[in-house]
Amino acid sequence: MIILSRADLVDAATAWQVQSTDVLAEGQVTTYIEDAVLTPDGERMRRQYLRHPGAVGVIALDEDDRVALVRQYRHPVRHRLIEPPAGLLDVDGEDYLVGARRELAEEVDLGATDWRVLVDIFTSPGMAAESLRIYLARGLHAADAPEDFSRNHEEAHMDTVWASLDDLVDAVLAGDLHNPVLVMGILAAAVARSRGGFDTLRPADAPWPAREDLLRSLP
Known part of the structure; x- marks a missing residue:
């Protein structure tokens, strides 16, 4: 052993x-x-x-431990999933946190004053070269989406909802929620809260060496 x-x-x-x-x-x-x-x-x-260009996701948590979410149709799995704000890292050279801030504003009209890294992941390493960073965002406030942004296709039919962190943990463990960004982000947030609090998490500008190594090795 x-x-x-x-x-x-x-x-x-x-x-x-x-x-x-x-x-x-x-x-x-x-x-x-x-x-x-x-x-x-x-x-x-x-x-x-x-x-895959990679992605970022955001667990946006308010002062009452409620999480801002969207409900969005995902055609490959034929489900309308409950998900956190998330999006592609498809702007060449863009800072990861800048992308996460943009997605939070675009999808749920929110900004945040406190950002931490929750978890870094290769989402499906047996079949996809996709790297994902999930942030925790706190100190939430209203924010406008970029002027050139418009919701279309699936995004035109999604809505914003809220749920408590504890209820989300229960729903994940019951097998009721399936979006991987949600599952990993919520469980990581719950563990962080119970093990020293959110201030023990990595800072928002923490390096992401696994993604950088991946990008260098791809054709």
Whole structure:
């Protein structure tokens, strides 16, 4: 049995040799790629995956521990999901926090004075090169969406709702809520609250080395 210490609990950036890369399809957001990869023992394998620009999400928490959410239709899963504000990191070179502030204003018309990093994730590392950072936002206040922003398609039909952090935890554990940004963000927020409070979280400008390593290694 191998028992890892806290110091050992760090995902290691590494890249096996890629012998060739083929673009199988290109979409509006993602690119479908197939790599021929050489394993450390010389075996050749082919792996298909989605290249994704990455995303940010926001758990916006008010002074009564209520979270600002949206209800949005998601066609691939044929559900209207309850979700936190979130969006793509598709502006080249944009600071992650700037993207999170924009999404909070665009989706729920809110700003915040206190920002912390809740959790960093590879959302589905077996099939997609998508990195996700979830922030905790507090000190909420009304904010206008950018002037050039307009809600269309699914966003034109979403609404803003609120729920208590405790009720959200219960709903996640009951299997009633399925959006991964919500599930991971809510559980991380609840754990942080119970283990020293939100001020122990990483600052909003904390480095994100796993994403930077990922971006450097992608074709």
